[in-house]
Amino acid sequence: MSLPPVLNVDNLSTWFDTGQGVLKAVDGVSFHLETGDTLGIVGESGCGKTVLSLSIMRLVPTPPGRYASGRIELNGLDLLSLSEAEMRKVRGKAISMIFQEPMTSLNPVFRIGAQISETFRLHQGCDRAESNDKSIEMLRLVGIDLPEKRVKDYPHQLSGGMRQRVMIAMALACHPRLMLADEPTTALDVTIQAQILSLINDLKRDMGTSVILITHDLGVIAENAQQVAIMYAGKFVEYADVKDLFSNPLHPYTEGLLHSIPRIAGEYSRDKRLPIIPGVVPELSQLPQGCRFHVRCPDVMPICRVEEPVLLGQSLSKRSVRCWKYQ
Amino acid sequence: MTSPLLSVHELHKSFPLQGGFFASTREKCLAVQDVSLTLHKGETLGIVGESGCGKTTLARMIAHMEKPTAGEVRYKGQNIFKFSKTQLKAYRRKTQFIFQDPYSSLNPRMTAGEIIGEPFVIHRSNLAQDIDTNLESIMKMVGLSKDHQRRYPHEFSGGQRQRIGIARAIALRPEIIIADEPVSALDVSVQAQILNLLKDLQDEFNLTYIFISHDMGVIRFISDRIAVMYQGRIVEMASNQQIFENPRHPYTRTLLDAVPRL
Numbered sequence: 001m002s003l004p005p006v007l008n009v010d011n012l013s014t015w016f017d018t019g020q021g022v023l024k025a026v027d028g029v030s031f032h033l034e035t036g037d038t039l040g041i042v043g044e045s046g047c048g049k050t051v052l053s054l055s056i057m058r059l060v061p062t063p064p065g066r067y068a069s070g071r072i073e074l075n076g077l078d079l080l081s082l083s084e085a086e087m088r089k090v091r092g093k094a095i096s097m098i099f100q101e102p103m104t105s106l107n108p109v110f111r112i113g114a115q116i117s118e119t120f121r122l123h124q125g126c127d128r129a130e131s132n133d134k135s136i137e138m139l140r141l142v143g144i145d146l147p148e149k150r151v152k153d154y155p156h157q158l159s160g161g162m163r164q165r166v167m168i169a170m171a172l173a174c175h176p177r178l179m180l181a182d183e184p185t186t187a188l189d190v191t192i193q194a195q196i197l198s199l200i201n202d203l204k205r206d207m208g209t210s211v212i213l214i215t216h217d218l219g220v221i222a223e224n225a226q227q228v229a230i231m232y233a234g235k236f237v238e239y240a241d242v243k244d245l246f247s248n249p250l251h252p253y254t255e256g257l258l259h260s261i262p263r264i265a266g267e268y269s270r271d272k273r274l275p276i277i278p279g280v281v282p283e284l285s286q287l288p289q290g291c292r293f294h295v296r297c298p299d300v301m302p303i304c305r306v307e308e309p310v311l312l313g314q315s316l317s318k319r320s321v322r323c324w325k326y327q
Numbered sequence: 328m329t330s331p332l333l334s335v336h337e338l339h340k341s342f343p344l345q346g347g348f349f350a351s352t353r354e355k356c357l358a359v360q361d362v363s364l365t366l367h368k369g370e371t372l373g374i375v376g377e378s379g380c381g382k383t384t385l386a387r388m389i390a391h392m393e394k395p396t397a398g399e400v401r402y403k404g405q406n407i408f409k410f411s412k413t414q415l416k417a418y419r420r421k422t423q424f425i426f427q428d429p430y431s432s433l434n435p436r437m438t439a440g441e442i443i444g445e446p447f448v449i450h451r452s453n454l455a456q457d458i459d460t461n462l463e464s465i466m467k468m469v470g471l472s473k474d475h476q477r478r479y480p481h482e483f484s485g486g487q488r489q490r491i492g493i494a495r496a497i498a499l500r501p502e503i504i505i506a507d508e509p510v511s512a513l514d515v516s517v518q519a520q521i522l523n524l525l526k527d528l529q530d531e532f533n534l535t536y537i538f539i540s541h542d543m544g545v546i547r548f549i550s551d552r553i554a555v556m557y558q559g560r561i562v563e564m565a566s567n568q569q570i571f572e573n574p575r576h577p578y579t580r581t582l583l584d585a586v587p588r589l
Binding site: 044045160189190191192193194197216217218219220222223224246256257258260261262263264265267268270272273274275276277278280281 | 486487514515516519520522542549582583
């Protein structure tokens with residue numbers, strides 16, 4: 001790859017100061033994202049994937065949150081050093097975000113046209129008529145029928161899938177370099193999910209936007225991402241190309257996750273049981289000593305209980321894994 | 328085959344739409360239309376469909392939480408909507424419900440022990456001391472320990488709350504359990520644990536399940552037979568194998584094609 005990466009995240013830590021002590025929601029995360037690629041971030045609830053995306057948008061409320069360490073560079077621009085006013089010019093223009101809940105992320109008292117227009121007026125200085133025309137164009141682009149009419153609708157007049165389309169129209173209005181999609185299809189039906197994901201992929205290709213796709217659904221990742229990071233308790237435990245990850249998961253947690261998904265391939269048998277990962281995700285306030293996964297790990301070794309492994313690149317491929325088995 | 332434990336005959340349900348006090352013509356939402364099915368002892372019937380297709384309304388009618396506009400639900404040959412009060416109480420004891428959202432389906436003011444013990448109190452089936460001994464064994468069955476008994480719902484994780492919901496459902500040794508999206512709010516690793524638990528309990532107590540889900544993978548894993556619902560109707564009903572290996576209805580195929588492959 002000759003182009004410099006769009007996004008460079010280096011040793012990012014986002015911590016929260018709370019009554020129970022310091023919660024390390026994101027702890028020493030590094031990755032970079034090439035132009036036009038999709039990075040999938042997978043993890044269970046509470047693993048820090050949403051805090052990671054909010055950190056990139058600089059939307060973590062501070063306090064109680066703070067960026068304890070690290071750098072976030074977007075096309076060489078250090079986002080963490082920007083003032084709030086400067087950051088506002090970046091949000092919605094160079095980086096945009098799609099949230100999980102299309103019901104709550106649109107303002108119910110404004111017409112959707114007004115909400116899309118806001119982006120054009122803020123970032124491109126368009127006047128009312130011009131931004132309205134552009135909004136109609138965006139709605140057409142995301143596949144909404146009769147955009148001239150729909151632009152005057154309020155959010156409650158649209159279905160969940162249409163609302164998510166409107167969110168995507170807003171997010172892509174200024175042709176951002178990076179789009180963060182936090183569980184964009186979790187609230188949608190499978191057939192609508194397939195439509196929305198293919199829409200994101202088409203638009204991404206046409207506009208050259210890079211995407212960070214955050215989800216708990218490994219199936220969505222398999223079909224839509226090039227790289228994937230598995231997150232557990234605030235840290236990346238494995239980072240790999242999608243194909244490598246699914247054909248040969250290295251970290252025991254990745255392996256456990258992949259096996260515990262009920263699949264539609266294979267035979268049905270009433271006596272079949274799913275292989276499970278015992279236990280639950282640890283609370284961030286009560287992380288175990290050593291490797292954060294060791295209490296649930298089937299391959300636990302004495303060293304895992306004492307010392308935490310580092311995220312180590314594997315010699316043969318671009319992948320890295322945080323596990324003593326490979327160090 | 329023996330006679331079915333439960334059968335549904337041409338069940339319809341419509342809800343009036345908007346239409347104020349003076350509205351002369353009322354539009355109707357046809358939530359469930361002409362649904363018939365049978366349920367045999369010990370089997371799992373999976374109901375799959377997208378949101379708004381009527382699967383929850385159907386389940387609520389089977390559980391006698393909703394009255395149909397037309398049609399019958401027969402339990403051991405008798406129409407449940409013609410039951411007397413005592414018959415109905417007995418039916419409700421035999422049919423239990425597991426809800427989707429483990430956060431809103433537990434009373435936040437009751438401890439886990441009170442929640443799981445409440446069915447005994449309602450049905451006055453056991454004396455106080457029996458509840459205690461029962462409670463412990465039930466909690467153990469669903470993977471909760473005895474000291475969880477005094478805790479309140481907010482102290483549990485999503486998976487543990489769903490275990491409480493399951494414990495409450497199996498407390499009175501029901502015959503039929505209607506599970507409405509019981510795992511869709513859970514994480515993948517927890518979902519696997521709960522699905523295995525449901526299968527284990529089924530083996531142990533010879534339970535009959537009506538299992539509602541929108542997730543084809545989950546349906547594939549748990550159902551003996553599957554009904555696919557679309558816009559209030561069952562569009563295809565067949566064995567697990569047939570639905571997944573030889574789907575007939577175009578909508579079933581659409582659903583299967585839309586599932587992302589690993």
